[in-house]
Every structure is written in structure tokens, then in C-alpha cells.
Amino acid sequence: MTLPDEFLWGVSTSAFQIEGAFTEDGRGRSVWDEFSPVVDDDTAEIACDHYHRYADDITLMKDLGVGAYRFSIAWPRVQPTGKGPANSAGLDFYDRLVDGLVEAGIDPVATLYHWDTPQVLEDEGGWLGRDITGRFAEYAALVADRLADRVKLWIPINEPVVVTLSGYAIGEHAPGKSLLFGSLPAAHHLNLAHGLAVEALRANGANAVGTANNHSPAWPATDSPEDRFAAGFYDTIHNWLFADPQLTGAYPEEAAPFLPIVDGDLEKIAAPLDFYGVNYYNPTRLKATTEGEPLPFERIDIDEYPKTSFGWPVVPEGLTEMLTTLKDRYGDRLPPVYITESGCSYPEDLADQARIDYLDSHLSAARAAGVRGYFVWSIMDNFEWDSGYSQRFGLVHVDYKTQERTPRDSYRWYRDVIAGDN
Numbered sequence: 363m364t365l366p367d368e369f370l371w372g373v374s375t376s377a378f379q380i381e382g383a384f385t386e387d388g389r390g391r392s393v394w395d396e397f398s399p400v401v402d403d404d405t406a407e408i409a410c411d412h413y414h415r416y417a418d419d420i421t422l423m424k425d426l427g428v429g430a431y432r433f434s435i436a437w438p439r440v441q442p443t444g445k446g447p448a449n450s451a452g453l454d455f456y457d458r459l460v461d462g463l464v465e466a467g468i469d470p471v472a473t474l475y476h477w478d479t480p481q482v483l484e485d486e487g488g489w490l491g492r493d494i495t496g497r498f499a500e501y502a503a504l505v506a507d508r509l510a511d512r513v514k515l516w517i518p519i520n521e522p523v524v525v526t527l528s529g530y531a532i533g534e535h536a537p538g539k540s541l542l543f544g545s546l547p548a549a550h551h552l553n554l555a556h557g558l559a560v561e562a563l564r565a566n567g568a569n570a571v572g573t574a575n576n577h578s579p580a581w582p583a584t585d586s587p588e589d590r591f592a593a594g595f596y597d598t599i600h601n602w603l604f605a606d607p608q609l610t611g612a613y614p615e616e617a618a619p620f621l622p623i624v625d626g627d628l629e630k631i632a633a634p635l636d637f638y639g640v641n642y643y644n645p646t647r648l649k650a651t652t653e654g655e656p657l658p659f660e661r662i663d664i665d666e667y668p669k670t671s672f673g674w675p676v677v678p679e680g681l682t683e684m685l686t687t688l689k690d691r692y693g694d695r696l697p698p699v700y701i702t703e704s705g706c707s708y709p710e711d712l713a714d715q716a717r718i719d720y721l722d723s724h725l726s727a728a729r730a731a732g733v734r735g736y737f738v739w740s741i742m743d744n745f746e747w748d749s750g751y752s753q754r755f756g757l758v759h760v761d762y763k764t765q766e767r768t769p770r771d772s773y774r775w776y777r778d779v780i781a782g783d784n
């Protein structure tokens with residue numbers, strides 16, 4: 363394997379959030395296609411129409427000067443029902459995208475799963491069942507077979523913690539299940555699918571394989587033992603339930619009894635990684651709940667920092683803290699780190715000094731901690747899951763009526779930072 367030598371300047375997106383073209387070239391349905399608790403009845407049916415405009419979007423990235431583009435592949439395009447032979451028309455799209463990137467001098471960084479589970483597999487139990495893990499490995503092999511000669515970095519699964527918590531524990535995301543502790547089998551199956559996909563990718567010629575795990579420092583609301591317990595509990599679930607088995611082959615002790623582990627699983631989950639991808643947005647403050655409440659923690663606002671449009675606190679020191687904690691916890695077992703997502707939502711304006719400040723401070727924190735690259739979320743405004751089009755994360759503004767793209771001040775700022783580094 364080879365990681366690029368130079369600091370990797372990148373931008374990130376995901377398939378469902380930008381592509382549109384729900385029915386084109388044989389795409390199957392995904393769990394997000396019909397998920398209802400989305401604001402304003404927004405749907406991603408067109409989104410940024412990237413499926414048709416990818417060439418223009420590559421030009422935007424080329425002019426920005428990034429060395430890498432992190433995108434995701436839609437499983438329902440490659441296997442419309444989540445199983446069986448590849449739908450070659452679906453793979454053709456990614457083939458064209460990857461060729462266009464290579465031609466523009468941009469390293470393709472491919473995520474295999476950014477939350478768009480084929481609906482057929484969800485109907486059969488989704489991540490709660492074990493069957494999907496083998497399916498995922500087959501899908502990984504099909505994609506690698508087609509793209510491994512050009513993709514530089516591979517990421518099997520984006521933020522498994524968000525799938526588990528938002529999708530299966532509290533139901534804010536598709537598939538909208540509110541199973542609380544009953545969601546934990548999904549965590550184990552996501553881990554197993556990650557490990558099996560690492561192996562399948564390598565067996566099919568992948569260059570370098572890593573992660574994109576969400577991390578958030580867990581801050582207790584007060585020093586009381588109750589609040590510290592709540593924060594510790596959240597820390598275990600949010601930060602260590604995926605990283606620990608992936609990097610050390612062992613689950614946090616408290617979690618293991620809830621997980622449907624079969625002999626041999628942990629060895630597979632701990633398949634060696636070439637890099638460790640961290641998605642960071644903000645820290646989380648936790649307080650204890652009273653007995654009888656469904657969860658042993660409650661997330662509360664962090665008010666002493668500025669906030670993004672989403673209300674998320676802007677805390678670059680949180681990124682420093684997180685990267686330090688990862689180094690302390692894993693030592694030599696921590697592979698080289700990339701920040702695979704970092705960004706913020708602000709109002710529609712093209713003059714977005716707040717975004718520049720956010721990115722500048724987080725980039726400095728990341729570089730000071732010795733990371734190997736930084737991917738801004740996102741190159742352009744896109745479909746923000748349960749918040750629809752109401753949150754704009756882009757360096758580039760998108761007019762959803764005309765699909766016109768207009769670079770913001772932050773785009774020009776990032777371009778100059780990259781140019782100044784080369």
C-alpha cells in the first residue's frame with residue numbers, strides 16, 4: 363500500500379446528498395428515499411444533480427486545487443437489491459467520475475457506504491441482522507474489481523456510530539427505528555461489515571484502506587459522579603464502540619454483553635488499516651438523566667462558544683483534544699490520521715467569514731496534531747439528511763432551482779491556503 367507522501371488537501375461529499383437521479387441506470391431504492399422526518403418535505407430526488415453535472419463539479423475542484431476528493435458510492439446503484447451481480451450501468455457512473463478525477467490530477471477517495479442501505483436489505487433486517495455483513499463484502503469486491511486500479515484511499519463505512527444511534531436507537535435518521543439499547547447489534551454488524559470489506563477490498567487490489575469514524579469529546583455537564591458517568595457512557599458508545607475493536611480487536615468491556623459476537627469476529631473486525639479517518643464537528647456535553655428514563659445520558663447545549671447555523675458549538679480545541687486522546691489511547695496502533703470530514707453550516711451568503719474562521723482554526727488544530735490530510739465537508743451545499751436543504755455546508759453555494767454553483771469567499775480562501783502550501 364502507499365499513502366500519498368504530501369499533505370492531502372481534500373473535500374468530501376456523499377452519494378445520496380448530491381447525486382439525485384433516483385431511478386436512472388437501474389438504481390434501486392434506498393432507506394433514505396422515503397424517509398419522512400425531513401424538514402419542509404425536502405427530498406434528495408434531484409439534490410445537486412451531480413449525477414449529470416459531475417464533470418462541472420470536477421472542474422470546480424480542479425480550480426480549487428485540491429489533491430483529493432472523497433465521495434461515496436451508492437450501494438443501490440451497484441446492486442439495486444443489495445445482492446447479486448453488479449449493475450454495470452451503475453458502476454459506469456463511478457468509472458466516469460474516477461476517470462475524470464484522475465485526469466484532473468485529483469486522487470479519488472471512495473467510501474462504500476454513506477448510509478444509503480438498499481431497501482430490500484433493510485426489509486430483511488438491515489444492520490440488525492448478520493446477513494448484511496457478507497452482502498457488504500460481496501459489494502465491496504464488485505466495486506474494487508472495477509475501480510481499485512485508480513482509487514487511492516478506500517473507506518468501507520462512514521460514521522457507523524451515527525447509523526447505530528440516529529438510525530436504530532433514536533430514529534432521527536433512516537431507517538427510523540427507536541430501539542434504544544436494542545440498536546447495539548447494528549453496531550457489531552457494522553463493525554463486522556467493515557472488517558470483511560477491508561479484506562475484500564485488499565483481495566481485489568485496493569491500494570490503502572481506512573475509516574471515517576465520527577469522534578466527539580464527551581464533556582460532563584458538572585463534576586458530579588452522575589454527570590461523569592453519563593459522559594463516560596456516551597464516550598464509550600460514541601467514541602470507542604467502533605474504534606476499539608477496529609484498532610485493538612477488543613470491545614469496551616461494558617458494551618460486549620450487548621453484542622451478538624460470534625467466535626472469530628473480532629479478528630476480522632481488527633483487519634489492519636493503512637490510515638485512520640476522523641470526522642470531527644464538535645464536542646458533546648452530557649448530563650445524567652433520572653432513573654427510569656430510556657437513556658442514561660442527555661445531550662445539552664454548549665453555550666460558551668460561538669455556534670453554527672445548526673447550533674453546533676465551534677470548538678477547535680475539541681479537535682486537538684480528540685486527536686490527543688486517540689494517540690494516547692492507541693499509541694503505535696493508531697495508523698496515520700486523516701481528517702476525513704470537517705466543516706460547518708452557515709447562512710446562504712456568499713460572504714462567509716464565519717466558515718473561513720471555522721475552517722482556519724480547525725485546520726490549524728489538525729496540522730498541529732500531525733494529521734496527513736484534511737477534507738472539508740463539503741465542496742458544495744447539499745441535502746443534509748433529516749434537515750433537508752436548510753443547512754448549507756458548502757464552499758460553493760448551490761441554487762437548488764437552477765443548479766447554478768457559485769463559489770463563496772471560503773472557496774477562494776481554501777484555494778489560497780492550498781496554493782500557499784505547494
Ligand code: GBH
Pocket residue numbers: 376379520521524576641643644645646661673674675703739746755
Ligand atoms: C456527518 O455527520 C455526515 O457524515 C455528513 O453526511 C453530514 O452531512 C455532515 O456530517 C454534516 O452533518 O447536536 O450539538 O450534539 C455528522 C454527525 C452527529 C455531527 C451529530 C454533529 C450533533 C451535534 N453529526 N452531531 S450536537
